[in-house]
Every structure is written in C-alpha cells, then in structure tokens.
Amino acid sequence: IVTDGVFSMDGDLPPLPEIVDLAERFDAVVMVDDAHASGVMGKNGRGTPDHFGVVDRVPIQIGTLSKAVGSIGGYAASTQSLRDYLVSVARPFLFSSSHPPSVTATCLAAIDVLETEPELIEKLWSNARFFKEGLKKLGFDTGVSETPITPVIVGDTQKAQAFSAQLFEEGVFALAIGFPTVPKGKERLRTIVSAGHTEKDLEKALKKFRKVGRRLGII
Template identity: 60%
Template sequence: MVNWNSLHEEMEQLKREGRYRPVQSWTSASSTWMETNGRKLLQMSSNNYLGFADHPALRQAAIEAIQTYGVGSGSVRTITGTLAIHEQLEFELARFKGTEAALTFQSGFTTNQGVLSTILGADDVVISDELNHASIIDGIRLTKAHRKIYTHKNMDQLEQALRESALYKKRVVVTDGVFSMDGDIAPLQEIVELAERYDAFVYVDDAHASGVLGRNGKGSVDHFGLNGRVHMQIGTLSKAVGVVGGYVACENILKETLIHKARPFLFSTSQPPMVAAACLAAIRLLEQSDELIQRLWSNADYFRKGVQALGLDTGASETPIVPVIIGSPEKTMIFSDMLLQEGIFAQGITYPTVAMDKGRVRMIVTANHTREELDFVIQSLEKVGRKTALI
C-alpha cells in the first residue's frame, strides 16, 4: 500500500525545528495595510516596493487590455501567443534598460532557467556568488557547464576562478545585483573590470534592483554607470514593477537564440495580455518620474537607522531590504509571531533559505509607508526585542 509517511515525517520535523509556516491568505489588495481573517495588518514583507501592485494606472491598463485582447494569449509565443502588447513591452523594456533587445518570460525564475540552460554547455564554465538566488542555482543545475562558486562578494576568489578557467570555451560570471536575503549590493564595478580583463561574460540578476537602483530605477548596471558593459540583465516584473513575469535585457543575437532554444519560452503560454499591459504601464511610470524611488530610499534609510539604533542586527543591509537577524529557526518564528500580535506582518526566513544560525525577520520598506507607520514598526521591534532578550 503506497503512503505518504515520509512526507508526514518531514513536515513533523519542520514543526519540531520551528520552521513550519502555513501559507497566509489575504483578502485585500497588496498594499501597506492588508486584511487577513478579518484583521488588518501593517505589511512589512511585500516586494511591492513602489506600490505599483495596486496603482490606478496599472489597473486601468489591465482593464483596457482585457477589452482589446481578452484574458489569455491562447498559445506559446512562437505560435499565436505573441500579441502586439508583448512586443511593445519588450521594446520599451530594452530602451529602459539601455540594451538592444529584451525578451519576456513567465517569471524571473523561468528567465534564469531559460537563459542559463541556453547559453551554457559542457565546454563552458559558470562562476557564481555563493549567495545568488535559488533560481540561478537551479538554472545552473540544468546545464552541463563546469561550476565555480566564490565566497560572497569575494573579488580575490572571483579573479582566481577566472584565472583558472582560461581553457573553457565560454566563461560567465553570475551575480545578483541586490542580494534578496541580506539587502546588500553586488560590487558590480569590480566584477565587470575582472570579467573584461579575463574575457568573460557578465550576467546580473536585477530582481531586487530594477525599480530600486539607478536613474529612474533602471537597475544596478545604471547605478554603477556600466551601461553597455554587462551582457545579460535579468529582471522580474513582480517586485518593483508590481505585476508578474521576468525578462532578459540583452543583445539582439541572444534574444533570437533564446526564442529558438530557451525551453521555458518555447513550451509555456505567454503572459496574459492584461499582465503585459500593466507591466508596460509601470515602466512608463518609472520613466516619467523618480519621485517614488526617492521616497523609497528616504524611507529605507530612516527605517534602517531606527532599527540599528535599537541595537538590532541588520546584517549587511544597504537597500530597502532590512533584515533583523535573530538566529535559530525557532527563535526567528517566535519573533515573527510576536510582531504579528502587535499588528505587523513580517515573515520569518529560516533554513534552508538562509544558514541555520542566520534566521531573520526580513522587512522590506516601500515608498508608500508613512513615517508614522515606520515608527510604529520600530517601537514594536523594541518591545519584542526586549521581550526576547535581543535588546
């Protein structure tokens, strides 16, 4: 008799370790205050950096696209699934990112899987930061390329790996632009200079940098003034852009290659037209004004300083991602639950997403948070921190 005993045992183990967390269901739009089980909570775990997920311009663009195109594309991009709205989004994404072309996918995760599995072969080597996102790790696993991992942001190790990789056909250095768990920024200037010295490609995942760093949110490449020197810029359309999807901004030849070879692109139905239209509206808002981005950074700096003044450990944070490092999974989840009792939703992040002793409550500041709301969170952190002996 087939049974699921092993899975039951695994879930029980997670509960014993304090790592089990049921999925939270919400009954309101993604915003600073969200409703669940009839209760409103201040949201501190959303990637909705600029408030675009509920922005009137994006709502209207989606409605108009439904009226024009319906609710689905009906096929993969290479058959009947390429609509004019998809091509317009890619054209404006490329212009926004300062590249020849852009190609959209169903998510940032599938973008990394599709691009990495297409460009890397058995004669190539990929050199990756140890803290790169899971989608990068999984994308690399889909390839037959040789792999070298360097300690987080360690440029000496990166240079050594490049030096030792001279005989490979293609060398690709892969890094996050902003690292999602710690909120620190990749040393992209040094990475690009090393890659150019050793004739390697540079691949940057800007999921948490697009809409956050650079002029008008153009990303980490623009932030460091490296336009034209990074070969592949990966982004999501589900964080600062506020909708869903992923893209690669690149040269035309790579776009053509991906259209013909990238399996997630070839074998998945394209984005619903209202999704593409809403993403396009977000890109246009970013190009028109950087007011929201300035407010985002003002809020992030204010909040980080307030948390650090309490004596809490915010790790390497230098962006709107502000983790409070707790330690063990059990203590992390207790801390998160106590904030919930105060009216704040701040999800605990534990192993295997981070190291076993590096559990943290990861908070993300948005442009729409008010100073009064951020003060409320800081005061609650002090209260919970004292109760848990972190302060």
C-alpha cells in the same frame, strides 16, 4: 560570470565594477540577475548596472516584473542575437503560454510610472534609511544591508519564528528566515519597506519591534 544585482537575504550589493573588470580581463561575459534591483537601483529603477555606471559593460541583465514593478513575468535585456537565440531555444519561453494583454499593459504602465515619477523611488529610499536607522538605534543587527531589503538578524530559528509571529499579532508582517535559506547563526526576520509607507507607519512598526524584541530578549 553570473551575479545577483542585490542579494535577496542580506540586501547587500556585489562589487560589480570589479566583476566587470575581471570578466574583460579573461574575455568572459557578465550576467546580472536584477530581480531585487529592478525598479529600485539606478536612475528610474534601471538596475544595478546603471547604479554602478557599467551598463555598456554588462551584456546580459535579467530581472522580474513581479516585485517592484508589481505585475508578473520577467525580462532578459541583451543583444538582438541573444534575444533571437532565447526565443528559439529557451524552454520557459517555448513551453509557456503568453501573458494576457492586461498583464502586458500593467507592466508598461508601471515602467511609465518609473520613468515619470522618480519621487516614488526617492521616497522608497528615504523610508528605507529611516527604518534601517531606527532599527539600529534600537539595538537590532541589520547586517550588511545597503538597500531597502533589511534583515533583522536574530541567530536562532525558533526565536526568529516567535519574533515574526508576535509581530504579526501586533500588526506588523516580517517574515522569519531560517537555515538552510541563510547560514546557521544568521537566522533572521527579512523586512522591506515601500514607497507607500508613511513615516507614521514606520514609527509604529519600530515601536512594535522594540516591544516584541525586548519581550524576547533580542535587544
């Protein structure tokens, strides 16, 4: 059973404990793609299985090092036997050049930061809550997001593109997402804050969202 840890467009979470229960009932294996959860969810950013307390029941956890970790590459965390198997047969591993030492050093340093500076993750979540609540108070539809990934659902591709373009002119970058990446009627802007934003930054962004949203008749 394969699932995302955090769904990239809606920012919601899977019912991972129930998925694990189902897998164990039918003697199946669970694999979690934590590309959007590594460095964000769980203690010190260890991911969605840690967030739900089912690390020992998820045999395979994969993810990227190019998002929250801020480098490039990825990882597959599993058993030694699966690791040996992937090294022997995985095409991306067999037919790719290895990363230069500088990339490896960057990844290790970023993981050290996650382990020793948990306040950065706390700041990320504080910023996410502040921004998400601000959008809701303005009347925007943020869908079912439970994470820092926060959609602003517009419901029309052209309007979403216009919203994105006009926000950019105001100094705010929020990417427009349309069909078929998301269902028709769910076209949106996809926003995400970082631990590097200040409350002043977010207040400024919310003012621009209000200005452009009213201009386009979205709120």
